Amino acid sequence: MNREMSYLLGMICGNGEVRRGASETTISIEIPHKKLTTEKNCDVRIYVRASITDIRTVLEPLVGTGLNFTQQDNYSIISFTKRNDEYIMREILRYIGNAVSHENIRIDEEVFSFTHDEKISFLQGFADVTGYIRRSNYFFKPYMHRVYLEVPHNWYLVSDICCLLKDVNIPVQTIDWAHPNMRDGNLVKYEEGKPDFWKKEHQIKIWANEFLPIGFAVLHKREALTQFAAELADGLEAEGKNPKEVTHKFYWEGNGKGKVKPQHPAENDTFIPSEIRGKHYDSWKQIAKDLGYKE
Template sequence: MEKNKISNFLTPDISYLLGLITGRGEIQYTKDVKKIIIDFEYKSMTAKALTKAFDQKLHIQTSLDPVIIRLQNMGINTQKVVSDKKISIALKWEQEDISWLFIKYLINDTRFSYHDFEIPSTIFEATDVNKKEFLRGIADVTGYVRYSNYQQFASNLPKRYRVYIEISNRNWLLPAQICQLQQGLGVATQTINYGHPNLRDPKNKKGGTFWAKEHQIKIFAEDFDTIGFYISHKNEALRELADNNKKNFIDRQLLCDGTISRRTTKPSHPDEKHSKLPKVIKEKHFDSFKEICKCAGCYLQT
């Protein structure tokens, strides 16, 4: 008889919530009140796909109504907070009930925000349904799918559109973990553009800390279509861009095997010793994003 595992107690609702928290959540609490704030940010009022344009604020607001119902059905006091640049969900506990303790345990109570959250180990042991719900949670708060996100090798060739998952620059471990979880579902990562000087500003032309931006996990739209979004305009844009890719490309992105097939030697950068870089990669030079993945604990390169 199989022993009980924490993953056996996961549900799609809990898995989705954990994804939201990992992507853009922050824990705030005093001895009287415990809160988790989850931000849904938008960089502009309008998002564009190929033939469609979306009012982001409106779509996020309406898409969050069923999300809030899901959380309330779990017995969690949940409210929507609307401001100019973002819409937030506020989860509130006045007592340490079982839902608070379970969530706190899963996300590791030594971490308090998306700047250092990691994927709970339980998620890697979960069913594919729960893994997919977790990734949808991550994507709903950190994913961008729009006309401007594409790969193109020449102006006379078609554009291949991508989903960008943008992770806090202070969180260097999460991108490789997301890649691992996706790979377990057969979804390939096309590349990871880490916010590192060797990758973002290799010739030091832009100066300052231009490179210290979000890490971007890039996935072709037709591959990410198997995961999708619950935020309506993101999913509509995804479908349109995925359909376009399928018409123009027959090759598929292969799953990563950890090897570096193409490497361009990059010049040394003075910011390789910058204080913004964590100890695990500080004072190291990288010619490929996969070299950073290895330092960040890539499961294929241990």
């Protein structure tokens, strides 16, 4: 294993699609643009095109020159096709198993045995295709900035990523699970006649300063992270606080008590994994623990 391969595997796990054929396989990786302008009002698409040059430098030694790049207003796609008997494709398919997309992929157990630097590279690849950092992502105070990693539908991948973050000593601030007790905890949307409102993507949220060791290869995300991590540190220091003492906490190191939430009629919905289906949750931490992200 090396850092380049780790980065590629992270991208595939985060937002990849796998089209297997009898003799060759095509891998497509989507980089979404949620906003068309950066925090500095620059065109995100230009930044992504510039970042692709850096990403090519990482990936082309692995996949060769057959790396394709296409771009639309709201997303860019990197893709390549290789014969199934080529070493790089055999390795990719070994790590992702029978998965066909990020919606059913799991992080292979072997990844948890990677070196620290390889794990960081895997997480950066994952973050480049799932992560966002925007000024609107703050928590209560306008300088308490966070990175969001968005994972559609794949409950187990959320837990896998959080466990890998724990391995590199990066705590998760919170997980916004796509669970009725979390996304519609007071049944507001349910009572408005929107019973499926809660069926969204999962969001892993991490303090900006804690995310710096991983960072982004995509340029506009990297610039925003640097800026917002500095703002977070400056804001806490202005209050006389040590930033690390505030942000470097795993959920099991605290004893905060959450609010008791009412039962939701959708707690038995088949959208929810069987392991936790039918259970009532008052906190995201309880779901995380039941799905394997724990001390």
